[in-house]
Amino acid sequence: MVPSxxxxxxxxxxxxxxxxxxxxxxxxxxCRRADTSREKECAL
Incomplete structure (x- = not known):
């Protein structure tokens, strides 16, 4: 199980x-939208 x-x-x-x-x-x-660009924001 994944943490909350x-x-x-x-x-x-x-x-x-x-x-x-x-x-x-x-x-x-x-959501019908694979926004991989957001991952860059999280990279920071």
Whole structure:
């Protein structure tokens, strides 16, 4: 199971791919927008 903190971060479409790629991709598909550009913001 993933910590609630990580789950929350993944709840946002294309939030942080580094946090959880699987969750982000899943949510990205649900939101119909795989925003990989956001991952750069999280890289900082």
């Amino acid at each position: 903190v990580v789950a929350t971060a993944c709840t946002r479409c294309g939030r942080c791919i580094d946090v959880c790629p699987n969750q982000v991709f899943a949510f990205g598909l649900k």
